[in-house]
Amino acid sequence: MARPAPQDASEFYHGYINHAKGNSVAEVMANHSVQLKEFYNNLPEEKADYAYASGKWTIKEVLQHVIDQSVYFLIVHCVLQEKIPLLFPALMRIASHKIPMLQTEHCDH
Helix, strand or coil, X not given: CECCCHHHCCHHHHHHHXXXXXXXXXXXXXXXXXXXXXXXHCCCHHHHCCCCCCCCCCHHHHHHHHHHHHHXXXXXXXXXXXXXXXXXXXXXXXXXXXXXXXXXXXXXX
């Protein structure tokens, strides 16, 4: 997925988009993966269940959402490329944490 152009997003989101370094979702995740890993690895367990307001997602729930969506987008990518026979091995590699989740190479092997 390409980086959104300014006219593709409400001005409210421009600050968030500008903080993400990269021209695609895969590039942004690769560029920020060390920061994300450090954040989650150094997060005290008592803070993992923090939500800024009642009924809002906790930090754990946000991470689970990112993981779920990464797998979902991988499946969609593979389906669109008609690479279904390669889908299961790709999901197994993701499950074993050996490769970044949104690289397009997942379905190209």
